[in-house]
Amino acid sequence: MAEAAYIHIPFCEQICHYCDFNKFFLQNQPVDDYLQALRLEMIKAMEDQVLNEELKTIFIGGGTPTSLSAKQLDHLMESIHQTLPMQSVVEFTVECNPDQLTMEKLSVLKNAGVNRLSIGVQAFQDSLLKKIGRTHNKETVFQAVERARSLGFENISIDLMYGLPGQMIEEWKETLSVAFSLEVQHMSAYSLIVEPKTVFYNLMRKGKLLLPSQEEEAFMYETVMNEMERHGYHQYELSNFARKGFESKHNLTYWHNNHYYGFGAGAHSYLDGIRRENARPLKKYIEMIYKNNGTAFVSENMLTKEEMMEEEMFLGLRTIRGVSKKRFRDKYGLDVGEVFGPQIEEQLRKGLLSESASHLFLTRKGMLLGNEVFQAFLAVS
Ligand code: SF4
Incomplete structure (x- = not known):
């Protein structure tokens, strides 16, 4: 939901x-x-x-x-x-x-x-x-x-x-x-x-x-x-x-990678691991709504568990609190370190990431170079 x-x-x-x-x-x-x-x-x-x-x-x-x-x-x-x-x-x-x-x-x-x-x-x-x-x-x-x-x-x-x-x-x-x-x-x-x-x-x-x-x-x-x-x-x-x-x-x-539903032309939804996008052109959106009895999505993408974990990282790291290790474990049944150990190590070494007992988060330097950090967590797991 x-x-x-x-x-x-x-x-x-x-x-x-x-x-x-x-x-x-x-x-x-x-x-x-x-x-x-x-x-x-x-x-x-x-x-x-x-x-x-x-x-x-x-x-x-x-x-x-x-x-x-x-x-x-x-x-x-x-x-x-x-x-x-x-x-x-x-x-x-x-x-x-x-x-x-x-x-x-x-x-x-x-x-x-x-x-x-x-x-x-x-x-x-x-x-x-x-x-x-x-x-x-x-x-x-x-x-x-x-x-x-x-x-x-x-x-x-x-x-x-x-x-x-x-x-x-x-x-x-x-x-x-x-x-x-x-x-x-x-x-x-x-x-x-x-x-x-x-x-x-x-x-x-x-x-x-x-x-x-x-x-x-x-x-x-x-x-x-x-x-x-x-x-x-x-x-x-x-x-x-x-x-x-x-x-x-x-x-x-x-940013917490939770579920949302988007209404309207070009709107995105994320539900049960599926990302959907509605038709962007106005006319097409309206036509599809009538033709399909109330839906207008033109793409539907079922995420793999790996993709979900990657998204959890680069969305969560946008927040100043960062990625909660417990939340990650509860959601995916794995420790974040098991999945992203080498990437975390590298970013810690570069001084872009920091960690507490409960969270992984960007340092001030990491905040200035956010995209570099997010990139590191993409397509690796
Ligand atoms: S064009 Fe419209 S949607 Fe885009 S920034 Fe200006 S007011 Fe906002």
């Missing part, structure tokens, strides 16, 4: 220059048909009993869920409440763009029991925001947070980005200091990754994208880790920081 449900809303009012998520420009899209298809997918999941009262978290992401109108958001919330088991849900998050957070939409979310907002902020310099293709500005972020608080939202997260084109270290420090002044409960800080098929990728290929050097980017990462700590946000994952008790329970499901 899945303890987390993800619902994908693949529409955006603007397309950011760095984004490779499954999203579509909102105008002229069959939004209502899509919402209806989502409802059918939820009904089917309940019929198939993949969700029950063990469901603890719901996360509506995108795309931009708040690009829906208040009426459409309301319709989506109604579908969720009428189909999914809500009795044990403790965390209900919606991703938002600051300039779309009207009082009307916020009220819809609040009335539906949404208790966590994740706001895409990225930076606090209007010129930088424009450069990366965002439509909001610093002022709209403050207004959005204020409005949300006035309606009683007490768990707000903001996303920030570093390593942006032309971003100076001083600007990153300024972004952090403005972010702290908002006194939100949770922050995520991601480094820019230039993905294929994005505006930035094309610019990079033409030699027109001026990015901070690797050293500067590493310095920005160290800065965010130090500053968050100093301001009372403890780091619990490589890119995530929270006030005590406000860690994202939904995202911890992914």
Whole structure:
């Protein structure tokens, strides 16, 4: 059974220059048909009993869920409440763009029991925001947070980005200091990754994208880790920081390699050792839902035990606590050292990994070179 449900809303009012998520420009899209298809997918999941009262978290992401109108958001919330088991849900998050957070939409979310907002902020310099293709500005972020608080939202997260084109270290420090002044409960800080098929990728290929050097980017990462700590946000994952008790329970499901179910175009699910992916194109997703009576997955991959153990390692090592040795033994019936002895030894020797009696975890140096460590645990067992 899945303890987390993800619902994908693949529409955006603007397309950011760095984004490779499954999203579509909102105008002229069959939004209502899509919402209806989502409802059918939820009904089917309940019929198939993949969700029950063990469901603890719901996360509506995108795309931009708040690009829906208040009426459409309301319709989506109604579908969720009428189909999914809500009795044990403790965390209900919606991703938002600051300039779309009207009082009307916020009220819809609040009335539906949404208790966590994740706001895409990225930076606090209007010129930088424009450069990366965002439509909001610093002022709209403050207004959005204020409005949300006035309606009683007490768990707000903001996303920030570093390593942006032309971003100076001083600007990153300024972004952090403005972010702290908002006194939100949770922050995520991601480094820019230039993905294929994005505006930035094309610019990079033409030699027109001026990015901070690797050293500067590493310095920005160290800065965010130090500053968050100093301001009372403890780091619990490589890119995530929270006030005590406000860690994202939904995202911890992914990092703990537990089961989740994803609804919508391109959404992923992980259930009983099987990873599934839904059709990404909107039209295809909607067609499949009707044709297959409520399912739209185009790939289904049964993981071997070896693959599950590898995933346990590279997902678990993303968390600051690291991989629990007991959990590993309970789940797979083997000691982590029996399976990954040489890899662990090597990473310990390199100073990238450390261990306590109960956990294996990345060192500070390992956090800066995370991918190198994760790679070491892939395709070895
Ligand atoms: S709003 Fe989010 S999903 Fe939409 S294009 Fe920008 S980054 Fe991508």
